[in-house]
Amino acid sequence: MAGRAKNCILRMETKCATPMKDLPVLKNGTLVLRAIRDDDTDALFRLFREEAVTRYMDIDSFASITQATELIRFLRQKWRKGQSMRLAITLRGQDKLIGTIGLHHIQLHHYKAELGYELLPAYWGQGIMTNALDLLLQYAYGQMDLNRIEAFVEPTNEPSLKLLLRLGFHYEGRLRDNFHEKGRFTDALLYSLLRKDYEQISIWA
Numbered sequence: 001m002a003g004r005a006k007n008c009i010l011r012m013e014t015k016c017a018t019p020m021k022d023l024p025v026l027k028n029g030t031l032v033l034r035a036i037r038d039d040d041t042d043a044l045f046r047l048f049r050e051e052a053v054t055r056y057m058d059i060d061s062f063a064s065i066t067q068a069t070e071l072i073r074f075l076r077q078k079w080r081k082g083q084s085m086r087l088a089i090t091l092r093g094q095d096k097l098i099g100t101i102g103l104h105h106i107q108l109h110h111y112k113a114e115l116g117y118e119l120l121p122a123y124w125g126q127g128i129m130t131n132a133l134d135l136l137l138q139y140a141y142g143q144m145d146l147n148r149i150e151a152f153v154e155p156t157n158e159p160s161l162k163l164l165l166r167l168g169f170h171y172e173g174r175l176r177d178n179f180h181e182k183g184r185f186t187d188a189l190l191y192s193l194l195r196k197d198y199e200q201i202s203i204w205a
């Protein structure tokens, strides 16, 4: 049984958010979000070897392409277990992976998940992640029927904080020494967007 459905049954829940059968392809006028494929390995390596991309993550920049191969394998395992879904961000009409976006720590019985995203620096500041989040959140609250999307952000990650605030995420507090990464503890700022927040935000209308 798929992990995503099992959790609901084990907890004798009568209702859960909706399990996903297949990774979706999400499109708008600018972007296509699609499954990460084996032929994205090189682009994924180029993305994660950028120090600017991994600066606020609990991983070091990739030094070898085999790390990208392993990441693809890891993401597929997590998807099969119903624990996460990660999609490639591509510009419409060009199939090249320029970033990724997705949900992890998916808990259908609590109708919630955690957000993750990153983009090649050459594409920053053009509204691409705003656009990608528009697609992902529509899917998360629509097809998946989630109620709460969380984001954990390092206090100095200004681009990410600005992005979440502009999209209507609410600040919930500071988690002290929440992550251990690159040899040190770091705090995390917790943000969330509830379905009721999302439905009230004009940017999504």
Ligand SMILES: CC(C)(COP(=O)(O)OP(=O)(O)OC[C@H]1O[C@@H](n2cnc3c(N)ncnc32)[C@H](O)[C@@H]1OP(=O)(O)O)[C@@H](O)C(=O)NCCC(=O)NCCS
Binding pocket: 052, 053, 054, 056, 117, 118, 119, 120, 123, 124, 125, 126, 127, 128, 129, 130, 131, 152, 153, 154, 157, 159, 160, 162, 163, 166
């Ligand atoms: C955080 C990150 C994903 C932001 O991506 P981005 O595509 O540059 O974000 P956006 O372009 O949507 O928004 C950033 C800026 O572009 C501006 N922008 C330009 N054109 C825009 C448009 N058409 N629509 C919306 N915003 C636009 C926004 O106003 C915003 O400016 P501001 O921050 O001064 O308010 C990117 O910096 C990144 O990949 N960082 C490294 C990985 C990372 O830290 N991930 C998050 C971990 S919590």
